[in-house]
Amino acid sequence: MYQQIVVLTGAGISAESGLRTFRDQDGLWEEHKIEDVATPEGYARDPLLVERFYNARWQQFHNGAIEPNAGHMALAKLEKEFTGELLVVTQNIDDLHERAGSQRLLHMHGELTKGRCPRSQQTFLLTEPFGPKHTCTCCIPAQRLRPHVVWFGEMPFGLDRIQHALDSCDLFIAIGTSGTVYPAAGFVDTANHHGAQTVEINLVEADRHSQFQYHLQGKASEIVPKLVEDILQGKILSN
Structure with missing residues (x-):
């Protein structure tokens, strides 16, 4: 054995x-450029866009049919x-x-069901899509959680x-x-x-x-x- x-x-x-798998044959991730929604630089430019992208995935995970x-x-x-x-x-x-x-x-x-503090790297379980109220409890002042997902350029x-x-x-x-x-x-x-x-x-x-x-x-x-x-x-x- x-x-x-x-x-x-x-x-x-x-x-x-x-x-649905993330990457399509044309190199887009669900009609988004990879550099816009799957890189630290994209998140720094437009965190709300990135949150909306992953919230759409979160909703797909929890629609009851998956x-x-x-x-x-x-x-x-x-x-x-x-x-x-x-x-x-x-x-x-x-x-x-x-x-x-x-x-x-x-x-x-990483895991879409978690958010991560960008300062301490501590993770927090999420029971609903990302929003402004999702902040850490490990820092003062509290930090807004980022998706606990490995992006391009990250280990x-x-x-x-x-x-x-x-x-x-x-x-x-x-x-x-x-x-x-x-x-x-x-x-x-x-x-x-x-x-x-x-x-x-x-x-x-x-x-x-x-x-x-x-x-x-x-x-x-x-x-x-x-x-x-x-x-x-x-x-x-x-x-």
Whole structure:
């Protein structure tokens, strides 16, 4: 059986729950220029525009129609029943993993359900969209909270913890992500270097330059539950 597993999830798994992915093919994020809504400089220029952008995402998360899918549920089951070590790293800022029951979870790009003090970096849970009343309680005077989201030019969260997990894992699974943007693009190389099996699950065909040893093409909601059952039964990936 596997002893230590690292799972990386991306936009593809959330898209199956009905969430739109941020970036469109034309490089816009929901009809906005990336530099306007996803950079520290854009926030400094027009914080209200950035808040409106993320509030629209917040509303989408909480419209009652978005629920965890079978892929999310399967990963929560793996966490509950797997006897080894498991870390789920997600590039997604939604809370679908949490709603499915996952707890051993690291949001490397932040969480839309939280605001962050720009001075102390302390985070605060949000139960409603951003507004002027959302200020911190850690500073005097209180600071207006910014979205707890990693923007372009900022460092993802938890890289040391992720690196440590990849150094010792024997199975690395990437779900619904191209894995072509660093630092996440380097995760498969690290896992391969340390002798882990590596598998990607995606709707599209494997890139011919892919470093993954295995490629499972199809929906995460269909493939992940089957893979989880195999892992829990002690099966090892093979050709």
